Amino acid sequence: MITVEGRVQRSSMGMGTWALVTPDGTTYEILKGAPQELLQPDLAVRVTGIVRSDVMTMAMIGPVLDVQQFELLPP
Amino acid sequence: MRRLGLIGLLMIGLIWVLSSLPGLAHRGVFDSIVLDFREDLSIAQVEQQIQQLQQQYGVQAQPNSAFSASDRLYVVPGDAQLLRQLRRSDLRKQVEAIDANYTFQAFEVPNDPEYSKQWNLRNINIEPAWDETKGAGVTVAVIDTGITQVPDLKNTEFVAGYDFVNNRADANDDNGHGTHVAGTIAQSTNNGYGVAGIAYAAKLMPLKVLSALGGGTVADIAEAIRFAADHDADVINLSLGGFGDTHVLKEAIDDAHRKGVVIVAAAGNSNANAAAFPARYANVIAVAALDATGSKTPYSNFGAGVDLAAPGGVLHRDDQGQARGSGGILQETIDPESGQSQFVALQGTSMAAPHVAGVAALVKSIGIQEPQQVATVLQQSAQKVQDDPLNHFGAGRLDATAAVTLAQRENLDVKDFWRWLRNNGYLNLRFWIDGGATAFLPKLAMVLGSYLLAWFLRHYIPMGSLALGSGLVTGSAGLWFLRGFYIFDLPQFPFRILGSSIPELGGAIQGSALLHPFFASVLIPFGLIALLLGHPAWKWFAVGSSLGVAASLAISAAIDPAMLWLGSGALAQGFLLVNALLCFGLGSLAAKAAARSEA
Numbered sequence: 001m002i003t004v005e006g007r008v009q010r011s012s013m014g015m016g017t018w019a020l021v022t023p024d025g026t027t028y029e030i031l032k033g034a035p036q037e038l039l040q041p042d043l044a045v046r047v048t049g050i051v052r053s054d055v056m057t058m059a060m061i062g063p064v065l066d067v068q069q070f071e072l073l074p075p
Numbered sequence: 076m077r078r079l080g081l082i083g084l085l086m087i088g089l090i091w092v093l094s095s096l097p098g099l100a101h102r103g104v105f106d107s108i109v110l111d112f113r114e115d116l117s118i119a120q121v122e123q124q125i126q127q128l129q130q131q132y133g134v135q136a137q138p139n140s141a142f143s144a145s146d147r148l149y150v151v152p153g154d155a156q157l158l159r160q161l162r163r164s165d166l167r168k169q170v171e172a173i174d175a176n177y178t179f180q181a182f183e184v185p186n187d188p189e190y191s192k193q194w195n196l197r198n199i200n201i202e203p204a205w206d207e208t209k210g211a212g213v214t215v216a217v218i219d220t221g222i223t224q225v226p227d228l229k230n231t232e233f234v235a236g237y238d239f240v241n242n243r244a245d246a247n248d249d250n251g252h253g254t255h256v257a258g259t260i261a262q263s264t265n266n267g268y269g270v271a272g273i274a275y276a277a278k279l280m281p282l283k284v285l286s287a288l289g290g291g292t293v294a295d296i297a298e299a300i301r302f303a304a305d306h307d308a309d310v311i312n313l314s315l316g317g318f319g320d321t322h323v324l325k326e327a328i329d330d331a332h333r334k335g336v337v338i339v340a341a342a343g344n345s346n347a348n349a350a351a352f353p354a355r356y357a358n359v360i361a362v363a364a365l366d367a368t369g370s371k372t373p374y375s376n377f378g379a380g381v382d383l384a385a386p387g388g389v390l391h392r393d394d395q396g397q398a399r400g401s402g403g404i405l406q407e408t409i410d411p412e413s414g415q416s417q418f419v420a421l422q423g424t425s426m427a428a429p430h431v432a433g434v435a436a437l438v439k440s441i442g443i444q445e446p447q448q449v450a451t452v453l454q455q456s457a458q459k460v461q462d463d464p465l466n467h468f469g470a471g472r473l474d475a476t477a478a479v480t481l482a483q484r485e486n487l488d489v490k491d492f493w494r495w496l497r498n499n500g501y502l503n504l505r506f507w508i509d510g511g512a513t514a515f516l517p518k519l520a521m522v523l524g525s526y527l528l529a530w531f532l533r534h535y536i537p538m539g540s541l542a543l544g545s546g547l548v549t550g551s552a553g554l555w556f557l558r559g560f561y562i563f564d565l566p567q568f569p570f571r572i573l574g575s576s577i578p579e580l581g582g583a584i585q586g587s588a589l590l591h592p593f594f595a596s597v598l599i600p601f602g603l604i605a606l607l608l609g610h611p612a613w614k615w616f617a618v619g620s621s622l623g624v625a626a627s628l629a630i631s632a633a634i635d636p637a638m639l640w641l642g643s644g645a646l647a648q649g650f651l652l653v654n655a656l657l658c659f660g661l662g663s664l665a666a667k668a669a670a671r672s673e674a
Contacts (some may be wrong), residue, residue: 011423012390012422012424013344013374013422013423013445014250014252014289015250015251015289015411015421016289016411017172017289027345031290032286032289032290033288033289033321051318053291053318053319053321054292054293054319054321055290055291055292055295055315055319056285056288056290056291056292056296056315056316056317056352056353057285057289057290057291057315057316057317058219058220058250058285058289058314058315058423058425059289059344059423060315060316060317060341060343060344060345060351060376060423060424060425061344061345061374061611062318062345063318064290064317064318070347
């Protein structure tokens with residue numbers, strides 16, 4: 001289980017892919033099925049989740065983050 | 076009896092080639108006829124003829140261009156039947172020629188209306204490759220979100236696949252990604268609709284491992300790879316990746332590789348200095364993505380593990396932030412919301428990998444079987460990038476035509492041989508007729524033999540070179556159709572000499588059919604090689620002539636060993652055979668020396 005802070009962004013790779021980009025530029029691919037409230041462009045969040053090394057995706061933009069819980073940060 | 080068998084075999088080959096060669100069997104398409112009126116007719120006379128044409132056949136002749144009136148060159152719409160009628164009519168006396176107005180086409184340019192938007196296919200140099208193969212007989216497994224048979228996949232053949240996400244036989248796409256990837260590999264092409272695909276005569280095997288949401292488990296992917304290998308897939312495309320190294324996936328890939336399957340995977344889209352899994356594994360061809368200018372895309376992974384680069388595209392955004400299609404890869408797929416088919420441009424190493432999978436299918440259809448050999452062909456034929464310190468390109472940029480050409484050099488097939496004959500002028504109709512039926516069959520055997528000898532030495536010899544081809548022909552058979560030329564008031568012997576191979580020269584000068592022991596021996600090839608081996612181009616002529624003479628002497632020994640002074644018995648036969656062997660030995664030594672001097 002890891003906790004990361006960053007901004008939610010839409011990715012143009014694959015079909016309808018969402019990314020979490022940390023301030024140091026690391027990109028996580030948000031595993032599909034995450035809550036809709038999280039998936040808003042430019043949303044600042046702190047996310048707790050699992051990096052799923054058993055999952056492969058078509059977008060291939062970074063480690064796949066299976067979101068367990070999240071909280072909104074001031075923008 | 077053996078001779079009869081040989082002749083029979085050659086006849087079968089002859090009939091086959093005449094019926095299968097597009098250049099001879101049907102000489103192209105035309106829907107108009109060109110009339111070249113005699114220059115000495117006045118414009119008024121020509122117009123009178125044109126009016127007659129209209130009355131008689133109901134066709135209106137038009138000048139071919141603004142310059143045509145002075146050339147008297149007119150075009151009338153019409154088919155083969157009208158062409159025959161016109162050639163039999165009185166019009167014949169007023170014209171210099173009545174010909175079919177053939178439409179010429181440079182290469183196989185598909186008629187798909189959106190083909191012009193597929194910059195990616197032109198970038199991989201696909202059109203000349205299509206002249207050789209379209210991937211028939213090869214099965215490509217697409218391990219992805221499934222494939223929906225959209226209208227532009229209607230003419231594409233499918234084999235049974237499987238849906239590992241929902242565990243059912245029907246592997247339809249509920250996302251759009253897999254159908255898009257499949258389109259790059261084998262979109263129905265030349266169907267007057269939509270866009271083109273690379274190996275459009277290949278079969279597709281849909282294997283669904285990614286859910287509608289775009290992700291899938293390593294377990295499903297490994298099982299799909301095993302399914303493909305067990306169900307005779309030749310190529311696997313994996314436009315997917317992740318960051319976990321798993322034993323189960325690696326083993327499935329190694330097993331499939333052992334079973335002869337070529338495995339291609341996307342390098343990944345995180346702009347990282349290493350390919351993702353499974354692209355990173357040794358038995359997988361990892362593909363990085365290029366933009367329309369052939370540079371690395373901003374997203375593509377690079378560095379360790381990248382084997383090859385192919386178009387992946389970059390979607391440009393307009394002022395509103397909407398992605399525009401022009402820089403991406405355009406194929407037909409489904410809209411995941413409605414399930415309706417649509418043409419969409421996408422970007423990614425997901426789009427680059429199927430380019431390589433498609434060309435791998437072309438290479439396999441030529442007859443290269445081993446996956447390692449296919450990978451070598453793809454890499455050696457790629458356009459090298461000199462300045463590539465970070466390994467953005469692997470072996471270079473994918474080149475479909477170079478790959479197919481290299482694959483053919485590795486593989487002698489019947490088509491290859493006929494192409495060689497055609498390129499060297501042997502498949503000209505006049506050649507067959509004027510060459511004379513009696514001389515033709517042994518001659519063909521001699522040319523065929525010389526080509527085979529050259530093929531044995533293909534690693535040293537530039538097979539396509541004009542000098543080599545001229546040498547082979549001069550040595551083996553000569554331009555024998557010239558022998559049939561008789562022109563009034565001219566001596567015939569120049570044609571006889573030009574129309575002779577080196578071994579026949581002695582007889583040609585004297586007008587005798589007997590072989591002269593001086594010419595029908597290793598002496599002239601030896602002299603040619605001694606003289607020409609130092610010359611960069613003519614040395615291949617010398618090598619070719621030596622091999623050609625070897626073939627000619629061997630065939631003469633077998634069929635018709637009639638020689639001056641030596642008779643036509645065992646003595647002549649032995650003489651010819653020994654000299655044939657000497658010529659081949661000499662030719663191969665010279666070829667190796669010539670190749671060394673080039674290295």
